Amino acid sequence: MDHHTRAPTKGLREGSPLKRRAILDAARVLFVAEGFERTSVDAVALRANVSKRTVYDYYGGKSTLLVRVVEEVGQALMDSIHLAIRAHLGDEASLTGSRELEAALIAFALQVASSTIESSDYAAFVKLVSTEGSHLTEMSGHSLADAPENAIAERLAYFAREGLLEVTNANRAADHFVALSFALVINNGGVFGKPSVPDTTETITEGVRAFFRAYSAR
Secondary structure, three states: OOOOOOOOOOOOOOOOHHHHHHHHHHHHHHHHHHOOOOOOHHHHHHHHOOOHHHHHHHHOOHHHHHHHHHHHHHHHHHHHHHHHHHHHOOHHHOOOOHHHHHHHHHHHHHHHHHHHHOOHHHHHHHHHHHHOHHHOHHHOOOOOOOHHHHHHHHHHHHHHHOOOEOOOOHHHHHHHHHHHOHHHHHHOOHHHHOOOHHHHHHHHHHHHHHHHHHHEOO
């Protein structure tokens, strides 16, 4: 089964991994292009080259399909964040000084911003969550909602224990970090505006330095 594809809900068939993949891919394209209401199960089945019955047997209907699509693209974004954490902020990075940590945080935020801005997953995620929220009530309280901040909070708490940061609430610090760094770039242009590399670098560098002034160990 695909890494990002959840096991079928009880009572549904797991069936062919290739068909499951084709159905999800078809649903994602149609939901983004046409919206939830205008996308029919017939259209998904036609695009995926499967029967309508197969769509229902594998996923149960449009609502479940939408949730699975959003889960999948959200998880893909989380994977990119974990990759950037491993590349710049992992234990093996051996960051022993404030300047090293500041540089690593800048590099981390730049990698996340770059991968997100160029990501079709992010574009799909933003559009679906912003336009189809009323059909995503099942995802209220979903673990993906706070996953990026939680992953960053764990790293900030680690650096605080190492004496490189002064953090009393790691989750709040993570929210501040995201808001001051890659969220500024993504939200001010993001996928659609695709800000220039110099602008992105300057924005993130200034934001991380502002974060560091607030949270660096005294």
